[in-house]
Amino acid sequence: MNAAPASPDVKVRExxxxxxxxxxxxxxxxxxxxxxxxxxxVFFHGGGFTGGDLEEADDFxxxxxxxxxxxxxxxxxxxxxxxxxxxxxxxxxxAVLKWSKKNKTKLGWTGKLLxxxxxxxxxxLAAVCGLMSRDRGGPTLxxxxxxxxxxxxxxxxxxxxxMTHCLEREKVTAVCxxxxxxxxxxxxxRAHPYASPLQSSRLKNLPPALILSAEDDPxxxxxxxxxxxxxxxxxxxxxxxxxxxxxxxxxxxxECACRLHAxxxxxxxxxxxxxxxx
Numbered sequence: 001m002n003a004a005p006a007s008p009d010v011k012v013r014e015x016x017x018x019x020x021x022x023x024x025x026x027x028x029x030x031x032x033x034x035x036x037x038x039x040x041x042v043f044f045h046g047g048g049f050t051g052g053d054l055e056e057a058d059d060f061x062x063x064x065x066x067x068x069x070x071x072x073x074x075x076x077x078x079x080x081x082x083x084x085x086x087x088x089x090x091x092x093x094x095a096v097l098k099w100s101k102k103n104k105t106k107l108g109w110t111g112k113l114l115x116x117x118x119x120x121x122x123x124x125l126a127a128v129c130g131l132m133s134r135d136r137g138g139p140t141l142x143x144x145x146x147x148x149x150x151x152x153x154x155x156x157x158x159x160x161x162x163m164t165h166c167l168e169r170e171k172v173t174a175v176c177x178x179x180x181x182x183x184x185x186x187x188x189x190r191a192h193p194y195a196s197p198l199q200s201s202r203l204k205n206l207p208p209a210l211i212l213s214a215e216d217d218p219x220x221x222x223x224x225x226x227x228x229x230x231x232x233x234x235x236x237x238x239x240x241x242x243x244x245x246x247x248x249x250x251x252x253x254x255e256c257a258c259r260l261h262a263x264x265x266x267x268x269x270x271x272x273x274x275x276x277x278x
Contacts, residue, residue, distance in 0.1 A: 009031055009032075009066070010029055010030070010031045010062045010065050010066055011029070011030050011031070012027055012028070012029055012062075013027065013028045013030075014026075014027055015027070015028055017074070017076050017096050017099050017100070017103075018095055018096070018098075018099035019076075019078065019079065019091075019092035019095050019096060019099075020079075020088070020091035020092050020094070020095040021079065021084075021088065021091075021092070024076055024077045024078065024092060024096065025054065025076075025077050026054070026074060026075060026076040026077065026096075027054050027061070027074070027075045028072065028073070028074050028107060029061050029062060029064070029065035029072070029073040029074075029075070030065060030070075030072055030073075030108065031062075031065045031066040031070050032070045034108075035108075036108050036109060036110050037070065037071060037072045037108065037109055037110065038109075038110050038112040038113050038274075039069060039071035039072065039109075039112070039113040039115065039142075039270065039273070039274075040071060040072045040073075040074060040100060040104075040107065040109045040113070040114055040115070041064060041071045041072070041073045041074070041115045041116075041117050041145070042074045042075075042076065042096060042097055042100055042114070042115070042116050042117065043057065043061060043064075043073060043074065043075045043076070043117045043118060043119075043122065043126075044075075044076060044078060044093055044116075044117070044118035044119075044121075044122030044123075044125045044126055045057050045075065045077070045118070045119065045121075045122045046118075046119045046120030046121050046122050046123075047080075047120070047121055047122075048120065048121050048150070048175060048176065048178075048179030048182075048183075049080065049081045049089060049121045049124075049150075049179050049180075049182060049183035050080055050081045050082050050178075050179055050182045050183065051080065051082075052080075052121070052122070053077070054075050054077060057075065057119060060119075061073050061075050063263055064263070064266065067263060067266060067267050067270065068267045068270075068271070069267070069270045069271065069274070071113075071115070071270065072107060072108060072109050074096075074100060074107065076092075076093075076096045078092040078093055078096075078125065079092050081179075081182040081183040082182065085182065085183055085184065085185050085186075086183050086184050086186075086189050086192075086194075086195050087189075087192075087194060087195070089121075089125055089183070090125055090128045090129070090132065090194050090195075093116075093125040093126070093128070093129050094128075094129050094132045094133065094136070097114065097116060097129055097133065097139050097141075098138075098139055100114065100139075101114065101138075101139040113142040113143075113273055113274070114139055114140065114141055114142055115141065115142055115143045115144070115145060115270070115273065116129045116130065116141055116143075116144050116145070116207075117144070117145035117146070117147070118145075118146065118147065118149070119147040119148060119149075120147070120148055120149065120150055120219070121150050121179065121183075123146040123147050123148065123149030123150065123151075124149055124150045124151055124197070126144055126145070126146055126149075127144060127146055127149060127151065127197040127226070128193075128194050128195075128197055129141070129144075130144045130197075130206045130207055130209075131193060131194060131197060131200065131202075131206070132194065133207075134205055134206060141207040142207060142208075142273045143207050143208045143209065143210070143269065143270075143273045144206070144207050144208070144209045144210075145209075145210050145212075145266065145269065146209060146210070146211045146212070146223065146226075147212045147262075148212060148213060148214055148217055148219050148220075148223060149211070149219065149222070149223050149226070150176065150179070150219060150222075151196060151197050151198040151219075151222045151223065151225075151226050152196060152198050152199075152222040153180045153183075153184055153190040153195060153196050154190065154196075172218055173218055176218065176219075183195075197226060198222055198225060198226050198229070203229055203230055203232075203233035203235065204233045204234055204235070205235075206230065206233070206235045207235075208235065208236040208237065208269075208272065208273065209227070209230055209235060209236070209237040209238070210237075210238050210240070210265065210266065210269035211223050211224070211226065211227040211230075211237065211238070211239045211240070212239075212240050212241075212242055212262060212265065213239065213240070213241045213242065214241065214242040214243070214244065215241055215242065215243055215244045216244040217244075220241065223239070224239055224241070227239035238265070238268075238269060240262075240265050242261070242262055
């Protein structure tokens with residue numbers, strides 16, 4: 001199933017948001033008539049912590065803005081590990097959430113429902129934002145949407161180890177290992193819950209989660225294990241496995257997220273968040 005073509009009806013605005021260390025470039029996606037929205041989805045891109053940009057998930061973000069609930073979608077950059085390693089990226093991500101709440105009028109958002117989202121490395125940041133927002137007293141999150149998240153710096157899951165037995169996919173594991181070496185050069189940080197949410201022993205009182213994994217993706221098992229841990233901690237969580245992504249393509253996970261059944265799952269998840277406004 002192919003991604004739906006980008007719609008010209010989605011308005012995209014370039015802007016700057018406030019990160020932990022200064023301004024960050026961002027894009028705001030809005031579909032439908034100009035009006036304040038109750039829901040804002042803040043999205044962080046993939047790229048293994050060391051790369052990626054706002055463009056690579058553009059089709060997915062347009063589709064998300066056009067979904068049944070037509071949320072505002074704010075996609076933000078963050079400090080890459082090539083500039084400064086952990087915890088710079090997660091501090092940026094949490095700062096963007098706080099900035100969004102403070103600047104809701106500028107965004108055209110009522111401030112009622114704030115959802116954090118991301119793909120791959122960006123989904124790691126989104127998951128960590130759930131922990132940070134709980135630990136630091138806000139901002140209050142209505143939900144977390146984690147798409148094929150990177151959550152295990154130890155690369156210890158079965159789906160990750162299986163990739164080493166397939167020559168075509170072995171390099172995917174190598175890329176993940178290289179990404180973590182760049183992001184977490186201090187080995188002690190690999191056990192920090194803000195670097196590896198999967199290792200956290202404190203997962204209670206987190207926002208409802210939708211976690212999308214993918215068949216044949218080395219990240220699959222860590223995504224599904226995190227979902228199981230959230231459920232065991234009493235967090236309302238839905239875990240869904242998508243069809244295989246063509247991992248030889250650097251943007252495969254973004255394209256997989258665009259598929260219609262994935263957007264259907266996201267629509268159902270966002271529907272369940274309505275009515276939770278402050």
